[in-house]
Amino acid sequence: MTDNSVNVKEIENLIKIISKLPGLGPKSAKRIVLKLINNKEEIIKPLTNTLAEVYKNIIRCKICGNLKSINSICSCSSKKYEQICVVENIADMWVIESTGIYKGHYHILGGTLPSLESKKDDGLLIKSLIDRVSKNSIKEVILATSATVEGQTTAHYIQDSLKNMNVKISKLAQGLPVGGEIEYLDDGTLFSAFKNRGPVATD
Numbered sequence: 001m002t003d004n005s006v007n008v009k010e011i012e013n014l015i016k017i018i019s020k021l022p023g024l025g026p027k028s029a030k031r032i033v034l035k036l037i038n039n040k041e042e043i044i045k046p047l048t049n050t051l052a053e054v055y056k057n058i059i060r061c062k063i064c065g066n067l068k069s070i071n072s073i074c075s076c077s078s079k080k081y082e083q084i085c086v087v088e089n090i091a092d093m094w095v096i097e098s099t100g101i102y103k104g105h106y107h108i109l110g111g112t113l114p115s116l117e118s119k120k121d122d123g124l125l126i127k128s129l130i131d132r133v134s135k136n137s138i139k140e141v142i143l144a145t146s147a148t149v150e151g152q153t154t155a156h157y158i159q160d161s162l163k164n165m166n167v168k169i170s171k172l173a174q175g176l177p178v179g180g181e182i183e184y185l186d187d188g189t190l191f192s193a194f195k196n197r198g199p200v201a202t203d
């Protein structure tokens with residue numbers, strides 16, 4: 001820290017770690033640390049235990065990419081289902097879940113393919129998606145990747161990988177946002193809107 005308001009090593013370290021969390025800078029990290037220190041029994045103690053438990057027990061399922069407890073069987077292997085919604089990461093899944101629009105199973109890729117040229121699915125759970133589709137006789141795969149170039153590249157790659165399987169593949173409509181002027185759209189959105197264009201209704 002550059003200022004002298006904090007000069008206890010343990011506290012400095014804690015501030016450094018907390019300021020790495022999303023949405024927090026050094027200022028709010030300091031406020032949080034102060035709150036923690038003033039509530040050692042009520043907050044630090046249970047927080048320490050909970051963090052240790054999460055560190056020990058929570059892992060990513062190697063099949064669907066979702067978080068699971070190390071000792072439990074993931075719901076991707078324990079239940080029967082016919083639909084899979086494919087997302088890039090867990091945060092995306094949580095956003096879709098919170099809308100309540102879809103209550104089925106998810107497949108979390110763990111990122112996107114970098115570009116059309118390098119179709120190496122390093123670490124992405126694409127092969128396990130194909131396995132899931134065939135093993136569970138999945139009827140519909142919903143591709144919910146971002147409207148970015150990378151997200152769309154990934155969607156096309158998955159579409160391609162599943163094309164010989166008897167499964168319906170659908171994609172989120174990623175058209176022009178309401179009020180979105182073409183000039184101010186990013187390339188990915190425009191590309192997507194163009195590619196997914198449909199006939200104009202006439203009456």
Ligand SMILES: [Zn+2]
Nearest residue numbers: 061064074076
């Ligand atoms: Zn799973």
